[in-house]
Amino acid sequence: MAEVQTNPVAWETLLDLSAYAGPRHVRLELAVRDAVATGRLPSGAVLPPSRLLATSLGVSRWVVTEVYGRLAAEGILDARTGSGTRVAARVDVAAARSAAPPAEQQRRPRFDLTPGVPDLRHAPRALWLRAMTEALADTPDAELFPLDGDVPGARAALAAYLARSRFARADADTVVVTHGAADGMRRVARALHGLGHRALLVEDPSWHRMRHVAAAEGLTPVPVRVDEHGVDVDALVAASVRTGACAALVTPAHQFPVGVPLSAERRERLIAWARTCEGVVIEDDYDAEFRYDRRPIGALQAMAPERVVLAGSLSKTATPALGIGWLVLPPWLRDAMTPGGVRGADAAAPSTIDQLALARFLTTGGLDRHLRGARARYRRRREALLTALARALPECRVSGIAAGLHLVLDLPPGVRATDVVRAGAAHDVALTDIRRYRVSPDAPAPERLVLGYGDLADPLVDEAVSLLAAAVREAAVPGGTPPQVAAGGEGPRRVGAAR
Template identity: 80%
Template sequence: MAELQTNSVAWETLLDLTPYEGPRHLRLEAAVRDAVASGRLPAGVALPPSRLLAASLGVSRWVVTEVYGRLTAEGILDARTGSATRVAASVGITAPRPAADPVAPLRRPRFDLAPGVPDLRHAPRALWRRAVSDVLAETPDADLFRLDPDVPEARVAVAAYLARSRFARADAAAVVVTHGATDGMRRVARALRGLGHTAFLVEDPSWSRMREVAAAEGLASVPVPVDEHGVDVAALVAASTRTGARAALVTPAHQFPVGAALSPERRERLLAWARACDGVVVEDDYDAEFRYDRRPVGALQAMAPDRVVLAGSLSKTASPALGVGWLVLPPWLQAAVRDAGGPAPSTLDQLTLARFLTSGGLDRHLRAARTRYRRRREALLDALGRALPGCRVSGIAAGLHVVLDLPPGVRAADVVRAAERHDLGLTDIRRYRLSPDAPAPERLVLGYGNLADPLVDEAVRLLAQVVREQTESVHLR
């Protein structure tokens, strides 16, 4: 993020003196120091005039001028005659940066084989823009004053879309519109904790962010192994009996990262477990829209709407930046999730989501995306077969990633580090394990969602080069 311009002002910065002890001028000095150190007051920004700040804090003007003088003498502030007092450029603090997600950094590598990222070049910009424009043009003036985060049009649109695309069994009353799958997980975990749950049965390996969110709400993760048929339900039942856990988080449509679909037999057994123990299954509908060898399997929620929470979003289908998703809740959980609170997407965002769904915008985007991803997956598999013929590739023909087994002795972590020199983004499957140090096959999770088509062959050539170098290194040990 670029440094703030020198004409930027921070007169509305909140300075709270209550956490600090001592005379007022020392407390204000500590508050300003902390605001500068944290980046809330970036380099070059203008502070309020002493008279204004003194009035807003209820202190004498001497308190402010004393603090400004002390910090100017230390070089933290810069005061010039006829100009505002500013944070000195020499402190090296620019505008605060948002914390970067290690899986989705702001700068993507040129050869982007990291999983979990859709094709950002083909985000549905025009379709979403059209939906926004239509909503702004057609929404009555009075509706722009809606303060209630519950937008019925959005809930109705989501319920209808899921009914026809995922065979979900729900009416609008069961739908909660969220900021995405992570926000949905947070709401559900908070509600379950309030209902007395203390643990979550989770697939191992699995998307770590969902586990972290549940843990932050007080639900301990209980690992359950996964194989080529999806989550091991027998192991899940045994873990439930051992720990008392009655809530499970699963990805039945396309398990991440193993790439399996939950078999019909295991679906039945999982729901039987939920009924027998008065439990609940949270269905992360990850990658459900992208199946290339057959029609997608319907949502697990359709088989037991009283026992399954269906969670989805537009993050993987369109773009994480849209910031909208949904939950479909069993009747007994609806009040608890709504009471769990949390800010909902704005009225305009929800109305735009409704228009995007009802106008067929998402359907058109998905049709084009499936064709693009199917073709890219085939090109990737073909290139891997030619460049790394001895390495097994696994995962059903779905989603945006495959799993690559590495040659004996080659460590995935070493391959990932070596690939960085070539601007090649790779991911070790251990990143998604609850116990990353436990013995496990050496595998890479290769995402192809955001890999440009013309770069597929070159990306695989670089990957093969790194793997060969690491194999040779193993032989020399």
């Protein structure tokens, strides 16, 4: 395939997979990211059809469709029904480049304590395969070719599931099936930009991918601080008055990364703000299914379905490999999503087969069975991690442990998180500084790590914590002040305190 620099039909762009390490789908993703970041694939360039590219590169078609779907979900590519897959018109080049590390960094560490990854060893393979097999066997031939990729049964199944599990006020007409939470954010941000919005109020700290996707669609992130009760609504209202922003992205069920739920009083005030300014709250339903101190908290969307967008996915509950998510939309935003409605040509949905499988997965209780087992595993792993931390790092404090798949660890006096991350890498332990999730990462902040335990194998917990403790000792600096008090669902405490 000879390289072409300026032709908007970029079927001949050279993609050299040998320059990267890892499985074929990882190498192809990195190659496409690099091509976008360097400008060899410019904005608007049309990529080859998946079958043609697979044949040219000598890979399976699944490899290409997986990569196209993943990059479309991030807003780097734009999959349009009837016009092929192309580089997004407003592609975030920095995001494409930052997500493509050198090949030598592609090997996964033995001890992965980074947040945001579920237990991939227990992905519901058999349940999903059964759902897909039964859906294909039972679906009439005519329904295998739906209009605009829309599968009403999938939307109806999602509406019913969200109504009973998240107390959402949803029906099939308000639900849109997406390629994941980031894809849903891209669609909402694009629609809001079209309606005249130019800024988005975001929690600080928060999950960076969502705000980067919104920024790529023209919404400037405006940071709002978070404390032990969730996002500071007084600060949010003040930022709204100062900037004119009338859209906010929040994680009320389990704030990421601090780990606190939004208090009932602040929920009411946030809804009142949205109604007063005729704005919208985008509810990222992060980690809502995994709560250990009480039943999961209901969706904010139920309080004001006309002012709240509910966004979720199967990435944490099942596996990111499925590439399936959803939006529950207010009617006015649903109509504004595209000129032809939410199911128009600009809203390419997951494949018909995937949507049919999703409907069967939900209606037959497959997801419910998977979640019951997952909650029990994560609860045991959480307890094992807390016990190991109490033994190895008794001077540290933890917070945000009441829900989700991660916790926040305050480091001892004089120890910098960046130094611990660097020392941990030398021990094959992947760690994350909480500053990674700050809107302004250079601003002063307590020294904390965000420790994920979703994909940490149970037999490795003790060894991983021992190596973490070694990294903390190696990074220690004489002197310092006592660690800052962390914000947590039940307040900060020393590891090993009564639970």
